[in-house]
Amino acid sequence: MSAQAQAPAPSASASEAAVAQVPVMELIGITLRFGGVTAIKDISFDIREGEVRAIIGPNGAGKSSMLNVISGFYHPQEGEIRYRGELRASMKPYEIARLGVARTFQNIALFKGMSTLDNIMTGRLTHMRSGLFAQAIWKGAAEREEIAQRERAERIIDFLEIQSIRKAPVGSLSYGMQKRVELGRALVSEPSLLLLDEPMAGMNVEEKEDMSRFILDVNEEFGTTIALIEHDMGVVMDISDRVVVMDYGAKIGDGTPDEVRNDQAVIDAYLGVAHD
Amino acid sequence: MSADVYYGIEVVLNGLMTGVMYSLVALGFVLIFKASGVFNYAQGVMALFAAQSLVGLQTGQIPFSHLINAVFGLEVHHFGWTLPTVVAIALSLCLMVLFALLVERLVLKHLVNQEPIILFMATIGLAYFLEGFGQLMWGAEIKRLDIGIPQGGNLWIENATAGLGGEDFFGFYIDTLDLYAALIAILLVTALVLFSQYTRTGRALRAVADDHQAALSVGISLRTIWVIVWSIAGFVALVAGAMWGAKSGVQFSLSLIALKALPVLMLGGFTSIPGAVVGGLIIGVGEKLFEFLIGAPFLGGATENWFAYMLALVFLVFRPQGLFGEKIIERV
Amino acid sequence: MFYRDVGEFKTSYRSDGQTFPIALDRHAYHAMLGIAFLVVPFLLNDYWVKAIVLPFLIYSIAALGLNILTGYCGQVSLGSGGFMAVGAYSCYKFMTGFDIYLPGEAGEWVRHALPPINVFFSVLLGGIMTALVGILFGLPSLRIKGFYLAVATLAAQFFLVWLFNTWEWSFNYSASGQITAPERAVFGVNVTGPDTSAWATYLFCLVFALVLALVARNLTRGHLGRSWMAIRDMDIAAEIIGVNPLKAKLTAFGISSFYIGISGALLFAVYLGAAEVGEAFGIQKSFLVLFMVIIGGLGSVLGSFLGAAFMVLLPVALKNLLVGQLGWATDIAAHLEFVIVGALIIGFLILEPHGLARLWRTIKQKLRVWPFPH
């Protein structure tokens, strides 16, 4: 199934990327330090409208830090970030979320106390408007809004094929399912830029296949721009349009999967490292 | 220099004395928190209970006499003998260790890897229990505790310092008991610090704080460690209780010194032993000074009740990890 | 066992999202409402109201409040007693009326006497005042987390108690330092003061409890509630998906305090009649309410009521047993009560850390799958 699903998609979104060269986000000369350690050394690249952009590299290459910079959770000491053309001031994470940047986390960060549905509904929080009193009364505005948002959430639940666990507490779900729910939570906010932090970490082969199918479908169905980090090189190469390769906090390669695959620096640095 | 300054100094000195006591109680918290992640609200009541037991044993009270009388309609109260202080102290210490054992067996063991808040609630329950239990065992009335330390202003200091601030300064008034208390507290604090720094068990205790595996690798089971820390906490409670009790009688209010120790913890950080010490001194001095300079003259007094907390609160807002806690880097 | 829910299907999100999706529960709920309003008032006598019903209702409100803050938003507070005091004292001031100063034409302060306000609105205003104070003391929660915050809230507790001890204006300079509820009526029926009828005070509190419970349910099911829970479960993730922590936490503190304030006001005005801040709103109250929430069940509206019921009934039951039946001295009974309450709490936390609400849910589940064991 997933094989069939994948077949047409990458070429398609690649072509989209080709036509739409507009960068959603540009990172220019980013440098990030923790105290003495430099996690990221002067890295620049861009993420274009409608593409699947992968950042790969062995563990400890600074991928996660990079993603945290993009999502505005870390503030780099040097360099600038341009979002849709204009310079992005250092904002609070929730403000950035409101700009349409959503993300998932490497070690799942679901809200354990809530059901799948509620978790996904939290993804709609940025779209909720009804005021305190409206909610206190519930009937009327608040309920209408709730229902409207529920419809969106249900579309995503259907899209990710998690109907059967709709009302289940997320704590009770399998790892793969939790990852899927988390993707749903990010997706439902209708992000213009979706960041995936090792979406396939710790998954078995089928789960990986499903996940990559979903990533491609998301990219294709909603035209969502996706930036993902992953150290499993194989999967990434199949699903991404362009790849940035990092090693020891520095960028050592950037281009289409094929270009990267044949880039000597990458082969030495990355493939040299036993990829776990 | 005017007398007021000297009175100020006197206040500071007294503040330091109380501060040391605070540190002592705070240490009890820190040890338990470090070793078992439990925030032991019962610490204060433990002090009360310890003091009660001390008095009771000293004066040869019959435990649960009220209850017995109520149930069997008897009229028994005393064995009719008294124990030397040292023996009484030793016995009460045993009592506290026994208590520690029971707590581990009956409570903590069943609550491993519960959320902290639950454990905290459990200790509040423990506090309730122990308070009622203590009063059942030894009676609720206020008792005098005499452990042979002279009480009242220390004349020697008073005379020695008289007139420093001109003729209307009569010298520092410092309670001898406080002096002794301070000395003992200092000794104890140093002892504890040394213990946790240089003994194998002490290191184990600190290891547990970081991670349990490490502790086990030192070769001490978690449960033993818990018993140990609770025993130590019991010991600290005993000393604190004895001092406080000797000073102002053994009564319910004694259990409130726990509440005094809390701001100390916030200030010093829940896991830092030096933090507890320094924090105690700061709070001790701070609240006394505040009362002396602002509280009494302008705010109608009795500001000690809350000043410590406000101080800690304001402090934390600017330094959430406390005095000695290390900076928290949030990760995702 | 009693559930027959085959054929109960939902064709709209409205019906799917209702509070009691199962018809049987819905009917049970309505039946209870009917009884509470139409039957109970006629059965009540003074003892029941004073000993059980009023404290139950009033503490339920407090528990609801604390549950919103601690159970739903995950911010532990030990300041409930202090906040109840704020509710009580401001309610008292509004009931008795006081002077306010407004700038006059020439910019000088002109004194206006604010007349006493109807007790119902005084209670509400008491809640609102408390909400403001709560928000004020909630500010540190943005920087301080976990136990540090819990302890920090003690600052509120002690400071407020001290404040109402020393600030004579707050208790109208009464010699005893007490505040005493004057006689006030709603629709011509006395609800405060010396001569009130059981049913009146009961209904008065019931209305508050019920409405506030509904509001709590609505707030916690909506997006505000979700942002609270998100903060509770994982604050960093919550912020990254777009929850504004400032807003979430402060609303939680505000609303929670509003509830607690109201319960404080009712406790003083309707239940106690007269109060001295030290013993009426001391730290023991804070713990009492916290117990109710924990034992009732964190993050559950129903739990707040169950917890309140438990903590109210337990002492009464013990007292009846020890003093009433065994005829012991009250002080011994009191001590024993401490022992038992303490032990029970510990036992509870060991056996069902998620409280009575969870217990209830489990039982319900068992009934639903009956005759199967699970």
Added chain:
Amino acid sequence: MMIVPQWNVSDRTSIPARDDQRPRRTPALTSITTVPPELGTFPRVVQRNATRFAERPAYREKAFGIWQSWTWTQAHEQIRALAAGLLDLGLMPGDAVAIIGRNRPPFYWTVVAAQYCGAIPVPVYQDANADEAAYVMEHCGARFAVVDDQEQVDKLLEIAERTPQLEHILYLDARGLRTYDHRRLHELASVQRCGRERLAELGAELERRSAAASGTDAAVVLYTSGTTGRPKGVVLSHDNVLVTAMNSCAFDALDERESILAYLPMAWVGDFVFSMAQATWAGFCVNCPENAGTMHADLREIGATYFFAPPRFFEGLLTSIRIRMEDASAARRWLFDGALRRARTTGPALLEGRPVGWTDRLLHRIDHALILAPLLNATGLSSVRVGYTAGEAIGPEIFDFYRALGINLKQLYGQTEACVFLTQQPDGQVHPDTVGVPCTGVEIRIDADGEVHYRSPGAFREYYKNPEATAGTRDSEGWVATGDAGFFDSGNGHLRIIDRAKDVGTLANGHLFAPKFVENKLKFYPDILEAVVFGRDRAFCTAFVNIDLSAVGNWAERNNIAYASYQELAAHPKVCASIGEHIEQVNRSVAEDERLFDCQIRRFLVLHKELDPDDGEITRTGKVRRRIVEDKYGTLIEALHDGSTTLDVETEVTYEDGRRGTIRAVLALHDVATVEVAQVASDTARQRSGAGTRGEPA
């Protein structure tokens, strides 16, 4: 997913009849063979519903977490819009429209929409592999295909070169199809949209076509996946289907208040008749589950009042109930077992309105409140008013269990060619071993060799593009051969199906021999997976037995019997002994049968290997290939009959990875006690001829 009963391979058993001599109710033979012309076709019936049941629910589908619903008026509008859309795409009268997908309202609409345009809907099994699908698509020559999602679209594109006549593919779920070439692909919703827009000008054409349509036109073509050869397309006319619907609805008093869960494949005649024909005729609501996984939950939510499921479903459900009760407390179990024990007698009695003592009534009340009703509630069957099972033998204790719970579970017998309904059990006359009395308007004849023939208004028009097959099945007088052997029970006059006709024969002594009849009895024992009985033209019957590894292995563990392989376990004396006991019991019950008493098994052996589709011994659907087994194990059969006690065998096997190998084994042959029946072959003969042709219209 559930295995679908194969009508034309109905392995019926007959279990000794309860000898109740109650006067048997001859079915009401109001010989209505046509429906009023104004209701002569599906579109017209739907039209009627749109006005008559206007606001009543017609279709529901669990989607996006709630039951999306359509009233008859809305459904009709949807259908017309779709019809117009299809018209707009150039759908011609007589065209075939393939429908591939799980049960969803739009597919049911497609059926009617196609008929509106005079085209013929052809539902295809959605889990058919590319090759099977290709054959059907080729054979019916569909120009249009309406499918579920990308998966099906891909399947069709895969076989595109084999189906050149396929012009348009309509899909419901656009997921993943954005980038496909859309010259031939259309989203169903958008087709409907443009249908709505153009309804003004196309309306007239629609009316013309639906007016032109007559009852004798083909309403649907259903392909029966035969075990032998290629599937045949059964053409059912509007008359066939609607008359059957009319009669069967009348029979069980089904009206617009029923609701049914549509979860069996649309390509299977049962779903077409229950969810399409009966639902449309009676105007009741068809509910489609969210997906295969949630079927049971959805069944509970909807609380179907009219329910069909093959025996496997009820077996599975009962097993799961037993398993769930496993770890119940003793007290609970005591309650449970007690209640069920009492219910076994009281429940059916109450169902059939037989007199029940007041104490039993009272007890039953209590049981019902405490156990039965909650249990029903848990199974989701509590609102079932009429329940049917068919297609295979159902274990009597299973059947009784549900009757005991108070579910009006009945059996029917039918086949695709007859629009299902041939015989069915009237309320109050239910026996686990019969398939009931002829349905209204159906004539049943049992010919000399015991094969069941029928004549019915529901009898199919023809096999699509296959006249010789049609001629082969239906004679000049219109009698259709079912291929099943059976007879009318002399006790209650109900039809009893005993086996496939071609498998029924006689023993050497001329007594009737029906292997499946015995095999089914054997297979009701959990530790017998498969049994093959031999005896045609032989002195006595013998059997091969396959043990059920899971069941027996389980038993072995509990009795700590160590075993290394299936072969070793199968050879274990204890195992053989217990199998022997089962066979004895079966013999006893066989002996009680008035005509098959001599099918008792004298000797048996437990096979050293499982019958395996890879070795061609059974079909993929798990049906024994008797001939192949007989050839392959000829020596064993001989040994069984010549009385030798052990036998050294070497068998060739094919492993899953295709490798071939041989296994050697020494098999023990066992004797079994049989019951002697003092009866002569002649009376069986008499009864057989006496069976005659019951249920003919007077």
